[in-house]
Amino acid sequence: MTEITAPAKAPPRSTRERLAATWRKDTEALSPRVLRRTLAELQAIVDPRASEVEGGRRARAFADWYAGAPAEQRRDAWLLMSEQFGADPKKIHSAREHYEAVQGTPEEGAAEIRLRRALVSARTRLLQRFAAFPAGMRFLVDLRAELLPHLRGDKRLLPLDAELETLFSTWFDVGFLELRRLSWDSPASLLEKLIKYEAVHDIRSWSDLKNRLDSDRRCYGFFHPRLDGEPLIFVEVALTDSMSDCITPLLDESAAVSDMDKATTAIFYSISNTQAGLRGVSFGDSLIKHVVETLKAEFPRLKTFATLSPIPGFRAWLARHAPADKLASWEKPLELDAKAPQRQELLSWAARYLGRELQDGKPLDPVARFHLGNGARVERLNWAGDPSPKGLKQSFGLMVNYLYDPKRLDKHRATLSQGVIPMAAAIEDLYR
Structure with missing residues (x-):
């Protein structure tokens, strides 16, 4: 008798794939349309045209939505923050090449500064905007507490966790x-x-x-x-x-x-x-x-x-x-x-x-x-x-x-x- 093997479960779609899709799949919490809207709200928080005050206001509004969202939708928010707000790889590559090329010259210092700036992700600026409003620090600490148990099962969340830990190490310095x-x-x-x-x-x-x-x-x-x-x-x-x-x-x-x-x-x-x-x-x-x-x-x-x-x-x-x-x-x-x-x-x-x-x-x-x-x-x-x-x-x-x-x-x-x-x-x- 031939043993029937269950088909392997397909890996979950990345947020990039979901944002480009039309229909929700399997157990995904937010539909592509709502996911795109949520991403736009997060991008608006770090919009360089928005002042610190306005950015903080938008962050607080998003935090209010998050507080009432079910766990599955919160997880989608984590995935957006983790996958859609990384550093620009092209800028990093260009800055690194320039830095290596000018080693030992008077331009080395300026090239290092350029490389450091290229390595700063949009995620860092996003989290800083959340920390700007009065209850923002509490929001971020609680968010990470909820996030931590999910890291072992979903490596896509690691960048968000690492960014939070790095920022907290500075913000909670003795x-x-x-x-x-x-x-x-x-x-x-x-x-x-x-x-x-x-x-x-x-x-x-x-x-x-x-x-x-x-x-x-x-x-x-x-x-x-x-x-x-x-x-x-x-x-x-x-x-x-x-x-x-x-x-x-x-x-x-x-x-x-x-x-x-x-x-x-x-x-x-x-x-x-x-x-x-x-x-x-x-x-x-x-x-x-x-x-x-x-x-x-x-x-x-x-x-x-x-x-x-x-x-x-x-x-x-x-x-x-x-x-x-x-x-x-x-x-x-x-x-x-x-x-x-x-x-x-x-x-x-x-x-x-x-x-x-x-x-x-x-x-x-x-x-x-x-x-x-x-x-x-x-x-x-x-x-x-x-x-x-x-x-x-x-x-x-x-x-x-x-x-x-x-x-x-x-x-x-x-x-x-x-x-x-x-x-x-x-x-x-x-x-x-």
Whole structure:
């Protein structure tokens, strides 16, 4: 019996093909006629004859349409922005040829400027016009957040995403950000944002939040003037007399407030990004540096700055590398005695994961990649550091302290750039 093979599905038409067509095809959201009209509206936004004010007005009108459009029509708008607003290849080719021809002559500088201008796409100018009206930045950040999950399945959208990320890296440079302390006296709308965006240890109630903003705690966030009222990233800090080895006491609402006269250590126990649309734009490093300086000014006795961090990738990595019988012996880690060989073996595997495992020259674990990239070092592994269901699921309850030594941050970054993960001797001893 001959097997019947289903015909291969035809690739989707490009916007160029659709704009030249007469009829809508398959699942295309906008008909060719409406697609042409939509393109004309986008082109009008960047019309060189339109003033910045008029361009911004047209961009706002398009954003209003977009806000009410269904997902499929929004996707067509992305495709138009991505495929129809690239740089002019003829201008690039001509400018590059001229630049190469005048190397070493007095005209070289002017030729470089011409080439740079040729490389600026109409897409850049389009996105700049959207950013011009008051809610435009919010519009673009939300647009990219919606766009990101579609990139893997549709490579045509990559130019739009890359353009947005490049512009955001400039627009959200740390020089334009404001560090603010968040306290129990902050507006309720802002406190609600903390509850919504907390990504490491869920805030269970208002009393839980109040505990995290008590007198022995600090919470700081970076704010952008065009996204006022919403932090881009925030960090929660506990002020203690030693390096914390377990998250439970820090989240215990009934625990006594620490004696601030004895506080010598600042523990960064949660860092949360709030804007999915700003993925790839890094300001966590600057946030920690600014917070360290702010804390040192307020509390001169503070000498140690460290994290109490989860190890989110550990269990999944271990499942791929450790023998199955070993994995079974670790399923109830909280029941293992301090001298149990299974406990020491699990710590040894965790030390290897954090201290040796690299991907493209960077630490494999995402949280380790962030902190070590900022110049911290792996300081200590903590058994039962997070005994919650989430902690057990991620890392068998293990947590790690990353130490931020302000005098050695550059040294640690240099060490990491050479493919060596900075770590305390105690971590090395665990897997020797």
